[in-house]
Amino acid sequence: MDLIAGLKQESVIKMNLADYCTAEADASVKDVLAAMNAQHCHNALILRGGKLAGIFTDRDVLMKIADNPETLDKPVSDFMTSEVVTISKAATAADALALMSLKHVRNIPVVEDDGSIVGNFTHFSVLDFLAEKFPDVTLTHYPNSFRRFSRRRHGG
Amino acid sequence: MATEIKLTRKDFMSDQTVRWCPGCGDYAILATVQKTFPRLGIPKENFVVVSGIGCSSRFPYYMDTYGIHSIHGRAPTLATGIKLSNPELSVWVITGDGDALSIGGNHILHAGRRNVDLNILLFNNRIYGLTKGQLSPTSPVGTRTKSSPYGSIERPLNPVEVALASGATYVARTIDVLQKEMGEIMYQGALHKGLSFTEIMQNCVIFNNGAWFDYSDRSKRADNDLFLEAGKPMIFGKNKDKGLVHSDNGFKVVEIGDEYSIEDIAVHDPTSLDNAFLLSQLTYPLPLGIIYQVTKPTYCEGMWGQIEQVKAQKGVGDLNALYRSADTWTVVEEGELEIKAEVRGDVESNLDEAYVDEVLGREPLEADLAEQLSGLTLYDLNPKAPITIGPTARMDHALYLMREHRIGALLVVAPDRHLTGIITEVDIQERLAGTGMKLHDVTVQEFMTPQPVALPLDASVLEAVHFMTSKRFRHLPVVDDTLRPVGVISSRDLVEYLVKHL
Ligand SMILES: Cc1ncc(C[n+]2csc(CCOP(=O)(O)OP(=O)(O)O)c2C)c(N)n1
Ligand code: SF4
Ligand SMILES: [Mg+2]
Numbered sequence: 001m002d003l004i005a006g007l008k009q010e011s012v013i014k015m016n017l018a019d020y021c022t023a024e025a026d027a028s029v030k031d032v033l034a035a036m037n038a039q040h041c042h043n044a045l046i047l048r049g050g051k052l053a054g055i056f057t058d059r060d061v062l063m064k065i066a067d068n069p070e071t072l073d074k075p076v077s078d079f080m081t082s083e084v085v086t087i088s089k090a091a092t093a094a095d096a097l098a099l100m101s102l103k104h105v106r107n108i109p110v111v112e113d114d115g116s117i118v119g120n121f122t123h124f125s126v127l128d129f130l131a132e133k134f135p136d137v138t139l140t141h142y143p144n145s146f147r148r149f150s151r152r153r154h155g156g
Numbered sequence: 157m158a159t160e161i162k163l164t165r166k167d168f169m170s171d172q173t174v175r176w177c178p179g180c181g182d183y184a185i186l187a188t189v190q191k192t193f194p195r196l197g198i199p200k201e202n203f204v205v206v207s208g209i210g211c212s213s214r215f216p217y218y219m220d221t222y223g224i225h226s227i228h229g230r231a232p233t234l235a236t237g238i239k240l241s242n243p244e245l246s247v248w249v250i251t252g253d254g255d256a257l258s259i260g261g262n263h264i265l266h267a268g269r270r271n272v273d274l275n276i277l278l279f280n281n282r283i284y285g286l287t288k289g290q291l292s293p294t295s296p297v298g299t300r301t302k303s304s305p306y307g308s309i310e311r312p313l314n315p316v317e318v319a320l321a322s323g324a325t326y327v328a329r330t331i332d333v334l335q336k337e338m339g340e341i342m343y344q345g346a347l348h349k350g351l352s353f354t355e356i357m358q359n360c361v362i363f364n365n366g367a368w369f370d371y372s373d374r375s376k377r378a379d380n381d382l383f384l385e386a387g388k389p390m391i392f393g394k395n396k397d398k399g400l401v402h403s404d405n406g407f408k409v410v411e412i413g414d415e416y417s418i419e420d421i422a423v424h425d426p427t428s429l430d431n432a433f434l435l436s437q438l439t440y441p442l443p444l445g446i447i448y449q450v451t452k453p454t455y456c457e458g459m460w461g462q463i464e465q466v467k468a469q470k471g472v473g474d475l476n477a478l479y480r481s482a483d484t485w486t487v488v489e490e491g492e493l494e495i496k497a498e499v500r501g502d503v504e505s506n507l508d509e510a511y512v513d514e515v516l517g518r519e520p521l522e523a524d525l526a527e528q529l530s531g532l533t534l535y536d537l538n539p540k541a542p543i544t545i546g547p548t549a550r551m552d553h554a555l556y557l558m559r560e561h562r563i564g565a566l567l568v569v570a571p572d573r574h575l576t577g578i579i580t581e582v583d584i585q586e587r588l589a590g591t592g593m594k595l596h597d598v599t600v601q602e603f604m605t606p607q608p609v610a611l612p613l614d615a616s617v618l619e620a621v622h623f624m625t626s627k628r629f630r631h632l633p634v635v636d637d638t639l640r641p642v643g644v645i646s647s648r649d650l651v652e653y654l655v656k657h658l
Contacts, residue, residue, distance in 0.1 A: 030590055037586055058564075058584070062555070062581040063559055066584050069590075072590055126651045127624050
């Protein structure tokens with residue numbers, strides 16, 4: 001079995017999907033940021049009339065918001081990416097991954113037939129899949145080389 | 157035809173500003189050396205002055221000769237190498253009591269026992285001058301210094317005794333204030349074939365003023381100093397009315413008069429080691445001058461003699477051939493060790509049945525995958541070059557870099573280029589955006605996450621998987637042995653690589 005073969009056999013909703021938070025399109029950037037921080041999310045799915053209208057991520061914050069305080073009171077819809085790449089929950093994990101590299105995105109919301117959101121497929125979903133397949137060598141594997149740097153606590 | 161070499165003191169004075177304290181005894185020693193060198197008839201370019209570390213060891217800067225201000229305590233080793241490679245040179249070692257007898261104690265001993273043809277001048281001020289007045293190995297018991305606030309409890313070394321014990325073939329002692337005598341001792345030392353060792357009692361006017369006053373002060377010198385002359389009776393005192401006679405345990409001081417006549421006074425024999433050791437023990441009177449001098453084969457003679465002899469027998473050597481001769485071997489990679497184990501008894505029956513079923517039912521190929529995975533290192537992954545920033549840069553610059561390179565993580569490196577922090581887009585979302593922080597007023601080091609987890613290039617890919625899955629790090633810095641960043645890997649890089657290669 002290779003990794004791709006494994007991902008082909010796995011339905012995307014069986015994967016570990018990332019948390020996300022939602023916000024209304026006319027919410028202010030400030031409020032959306034507050035919600036993201038409160039929920040420890042790095043992306044917000046933006047809804048308009050109950051439908052997915054865009055996505056706003058930490059990358060948008062870096063590129064457009066961080067040094068522009070005047071953006072904070074504007075609606076998040078001005079800064080979100082409106083073209084959201086989603087995938088049906090019927091797809092396989094391999095499909096999701098292929099879509100990810102095709103569209104060069106880091107988050108793919110997984111949606112039900114009716115458009116409601118199940119979760120967010122990210123690269124972590126794949127890594128978690130791998131880790132679960134090989135818990136002995138990934139999750140419980142004590143990182144040897146890291147020992148040399150064990151004083152270094154915090155992460156990136 | 158050899159032309160006579162005419163040099164003067166001026167020829168040995170460098171253009172460097174002398175940085176000893178006003179009144180330091182080192183000035184008088186410098187002047188004496190500069191006056192003695194021209195007397196030796198040696199071409200200027202054949203003098204080399206090598207020193208260690210200390211006030212005294214600044215000496216080579218002030219001499220207009222070749223010289224090395226070398227490593228603490230190691231001047232004798234450098235000097236040995238210099239002398240050995242070019243025996244024509246007149247090699248002088250300038251050292252202090254700390255330099256020669258603390259850190260350099262070992263090297264002094266070997267220079268002595270090898271009888272290397274060097275001239276060692278040990279400036280003994282009984283203190284570490286340069287480092288501002290700590291105890292040295294020649295400080296007397298009870299000396300109070302910054303490093304011995306309640307008085308030294310260490311018995312001091314006696315440099316003359318150490319030199320004698322080491323096998324030096326010329327051992328002398330003098331005082332900084334006695335320029336004429338000092339010059340003569342240096343001159344004789346330079347003429348001596350083999351190691352000449354001279355202790356110069358030197359006054360450190362700042363940290364140990366007056367350490368030698370009993371012997372150097374005009375009012376006391378005549379009474380307390382014994383000026384040795386080979387073959388002459390050892391007499392001293394203002395009126396030359398005291399002398400040394402042999403007694404059961406060493407020398408005894410006597411008055412010349414009714415009981416002892418000048419005939420009874422012991423005669424100085426610099427070739428007698430016993431005599432020299434006894435003299436080294438005296439503090440009243442203090443023997444000055446050439447205490448010991450004998451002739452023995454020198455290290456250079458021995459070494460070059462041996463080289464010539466072997467060359468005559470075996471011809472000129474070939475270093476390259478020597479390297480490639482016997483005792484070399486090629487290291488071959490060892491194969492996997494075969495582990496032979498024996499399992500006794502019924503292991504399976506003790507295990508959970510469901511688990512056993514699962515294990516037995518596992519697709520065997522998964523094991524292959526695991527094995528493949530564990531063989532992969534970050535090196536195989538070929539991490540992207542890191543984008544770095546200095547800790548004192550401003551955050552607006554950090555932001556500029558991240559945007560310009562479209563990256564989610566910036567590595568912060570210290571001036572010596574080792575990894576000291578990381579800034580990620582997550583940090584910017586969580587701690588910067590919307591806080592009203594003025595980017596230009598905040599430095600990178602104030603904002604960064606210090607000392608992030610980093611992995612070496614030879615770490616297993618599994619370790620990266622471990623950190624990303626368990627800590628949710630989206631970026632991992634990759635560093636070399638000295639903690640300098642060589643790359644950065646993102647969760648995207650890792651997944652794309654794994655999908656392609658597994
Ligand atoms: C490896 C090392 N250890 C310690 C020191 C600190 N140090 C500098 S000079 C010195 C001692 C100097 O004493 P001495 O040789 O008596 O020279 P002086 O300054 O008295 O002439 C020491 C310990 C150093 N420079 N390097
Ligand atoms: S500290 Fe002492 S030994 Fe050093 S230069 Fe000053 S007086 Fe001389
Ligand atoms: Mg000293």
